[in-house]
Amino acid sequence: MRSPLLRALLLLVPLAIAASGCSSNNPTVPTPTPTVPVLVTQTFGGTILAGGVNYHVLSAQKGDVTTTMTGIGPDPTVTIGMSIGVTSLVSCTVVLDNPAATIGSQLKGTDTAANSLCVKVYDAGTVTGTNTLSYELTVAHY
Numbered sequence: 001m002r003s004p005l006l007r008a009l010l011l012l013v014p015l016a017i018a019a020s021g022c023s024s025n026n027p028t029v030p031t032p033t034p035t036v037p038v039l040v041t042q043t044f045g046g047t048i049l050a051g052g053v054n055y056h057v058l059s060a061q062k063g064d065v066t067t068t069m070t071g072i073g074p075d076p077t078v079t080i081g082m083s084i085g086v087t088s089l090v091s092c093t094v095v096l097d098n099p100a101a102t103i104g105s106q107l108k109g110t111d112t113a114a115n116s117l118c119v120k121v122y123d124a125g126t127v128t129g130t131n132t133l134s135y136e137l138t139v140a141h142y
Helices: 004-021
Strands: 038-049 052-060 063-075 080-085 094-099 106-111 115-122 130-142
Touching: 004 115, 038 052, 038 115, 052 080, 052 130, 063 080, 080 106, 094 106, 115 130
Parallel strands: none
Antiparallel strands: 038 130, 052 115, 063 106, 063 130, 080 094, 080 115
16 A cells, blocks of 8 residues: 555645746747827927028928918918928928918828927918017927
């Protein structure tokens, strides 16, 4: 006959082997949390002389882009040119243009990748002599 101690050992060895097969040395890989894009609104302003041009550069992520002319002075009924495009090393490649923007005019588009964008504001022939035209615009983007 077998001793009770031997019997207990014979029962414990298979249990120990089975238990060791259940453990895992592989760490749990966390599931990435998707980043939610955040809408950013930037305001730009300046003045334009006759024949003048101003550029404003911003960094945008993939998504919708809306440029809105929010102020023109001293005469708010005057038109002004505004464009939005993609900045390369030394230039602004215009994608959308409105040569006769008024207060409330918008340019809407979609940036297909993260880019450096440029907003061009220019005299569309409405500034004469030594007069200056002030402007303010907003760009909403991701």
